[in-house]
Amino acid sequence: MVVDTTYYDLLNIETSATSLEIKKAYRKAAIKLHPDKNPNDPDAAAKFQEVGEAYQVLSDETLRAKYDKYGKQESIPQEGFEDPAEFFSMIFGGEAFKDWIGELSLLSELSKSAELSGYSDNADKKKDTKTAGTGSDESKESNESKKQKLDTTENGHKSSTEPRLLANGENTPGNQLTEKELEEKKRKEELEKFEEECRVKKIETRNELSKKLINKLSLFTETDMKDDVVESFQTKIKYEAESLKMESFGLEILHTIGHIYKTKSKIFLKNQTFFGWGGFWWSMKEKGGVVKDTFKTVSAALDAQRTMEEYTQMQQDNEYHAKKEAEEEEAKKQANEEVSKLEKELEEVKKEQQQQKSQDKPAAETEGSSTGDSQLKEGQEAEGSVSKSETKEPAKHTAEELAEMEKYLMGKVLAAAWNGSKFEIQGTVRAVCDNILEDKDVSLETRVARAKALRLIGDVFVSMTRTEAEAEEARVFEELVAEASKKREKKKTPTEAEQQQERAEHAS
Known part of the structure; x- marks a missing residue:
């Protein structure tokens, strides 16, 4: 238990x-x-x-x-x-792919860059606004605090930076602007420093990955490269790939690396032919692929943003209906009270009419008729004003629809993160391949051997698949991304006539 x-x-x-x-x-x-x-x-x-x-x-x-x-x-x-x-x-990500693609850092770098660029200031401003409106006591304390600071400044007990910003004991708009400019300058310097650190770290990572890849390729390049060596080399690579494919998105990463290895190998080997025309064609094809991958990455991010806005709108729609239902309930309660009051008044009127019936019957009928006509007219006018004031209201969403949308949004966010990570992987792998194939410190023969070894690894990686049992265990996030890539069926917005019918049924 x-x-x-x-x-x-x-x-x-x-x-x-x-x-x-x-x-x-x-x-x-x-x-x-x-x-x-x-x-x-x-x-x-x-x-x-x-x-x-x-x-x-x-x-x-x-x-x-x-x-x-x-x-x-x-x-x-x-x-x-x-x-x-x-x-x-x-x-x-896991540690399994670290020797192949390094540590993925694009998402964390983007988050840090956004923070240094000041994109999080809006949230801080909102907090400051809320704090400013908490009450008069805090305002008094703030004013007293400012006065104490000003007194301290005039007495010369502040730091040297404060008198510079508060010239002549007054905080002028010009000085405020200078303070803001100093803050922006400092933020810009921090951002440039961070970007330089990321650039240096990226170069170091790619150099380290190049050394590791050369060591892996040496099992083939430093041999006679005969058929038995090729088979042994691919068997070893396949054994490692069997483990890698079970990681989250492991199969997709293997296929991505494999395609790049094969493409880079073709470009290099074709460049060694007469005039290198074949290499030029494959190089142009690769550049087209980079543009396509960039577009997919940006599209996935924008798609996730749109889905987030749609989910937020659904929540706002339900908040609107919750508020409206509360108002209708209150109006219904007031209407019932008014009806009870009118019924009592009507009973009193009937009693008075019965008392005067024998004395002034014609006058009473005429008055009642005119009163009834005026009430009917007022009712019709009120009904007309209600119908005119009716506007198209947003649809109400069930808890199941919100849960489904939340899952769909999760898949979109994950798809955007995966596309961003995949884009980073592709850039890293391409750079590593360029490092080992364009290394002028080794002979052309060695670089040709490396290109052949890359092609062998690429063939193995691209051919990797999962069984149904393996897919059941490994496809945790892939399912969310796959569902997010499908077109979601949107709920049909009810027409105005349907909304009126629904309100009539609710009222009855």
């Missing part, structure tokens, strides 16, 4: 869940709760941390057994919990 189900509840799974179900649940929760996807949620980092801890415990059979029997305290790893961000990255 499980004494504590907290970790299971965090992943939204049963206590009897298998390791594969735990992995799927974690990856789904990690994408949903990642701080980068929830910039406006101050608790996002804590939630992401908790989910990471839950997976680290439940994915380890020993720790899971301790947790089921004794609870949280007895299941903490001896070395402590890993950083959830690093653990998250490791689960998606």
Whole structure:
């Protein structure tokens, strides 16, 4: 019996869940709760941390057994919990491909660049606005604080930078602009420094990958390269590829690397022929592929953004309907009270009419008729004004539709991340191939041998497939991306007549 189900509840799974179900649940929760996807949620980092801890415990059979029997305290790893961000990255990419493509850093670099460029200032401004409107007490404290700072400045107890910005004891608009310019200059310098660090790191990574690839190719290039060596070399590469294909997107990465190896090999070997015309054609084809991949990457990012906006609109639509239903309920309550009041008044009028019936019957009938006509006319006018004021309202979405859209959005975001990562992989692999094939420190014969070895590896990687059983285990995120690539059937927006009929049924 499980004494504590907290970790299971965090992943939204049963206590009897298998390791594969735990992995799927974690990856789904990690994408949903990642701080980068929830910039406006101050608790996002804590939630992401908790989910990471839950997976680290439940994915380890020993720790899971301790947790089921004794609870949280007895299941903490001896070395402590890993950083959830690093653990998250490791689960998606893993260390398996590190010797082939290095460490993927494009998404983290983009996030850091956006931060240094000031794209996160809007959120800070919103927070400042909320803080400014909390009450008069805070305003008084702020004014007193400013006054104290000004007094301190006039007495000469501030740092040397403050008098420069507050010339003559006054904070003029010109000085404010200077302060802003200094901040922008500092931010720009930090961004340039970060970009230079990324550039240097990228060069170092590619040089290191080139050395590792040369060592792998040496099993073929430093032999007599006969048929038995070719078979042995490809067998070894295939053995490694069998393990790599089981990683998340492992098969897609293998195919990507394989196609680039084959293309680079063809370009180099064709360039050694008469005038190198064949190499020129393949080189142009490769450049066309780069343009196509760039377009796909940008399109995937824009598609994810559009889907996010659509999901946000669905939430706003439901908020509109929730507010409207609350207003209608309040109006209905007031209408019932008015009806009760009118019924009482009508009873009193009837009593008065009965008393005066014998004395002034014709006058009463005439008055009643005119009153009825005026009431009927007012009712018709009111009905006409209501019909005129009716506007086309947004559709109301069910919980199932929102859940489906959330899953669809997750797939779109993941597809954008995958396309960005794939673009980075392609750039890295192409650069590494250029390094080893255009290395003038070795002979042409050696470079030709390297090109042939690349072609052999490419043939193996491109030919890799998964069985149905292997696909069931490995295709966790691939399924989300595949579903996101399909055209989603949008719910048909109800016509105005259908909306009126629905309101009439609701009223009855």
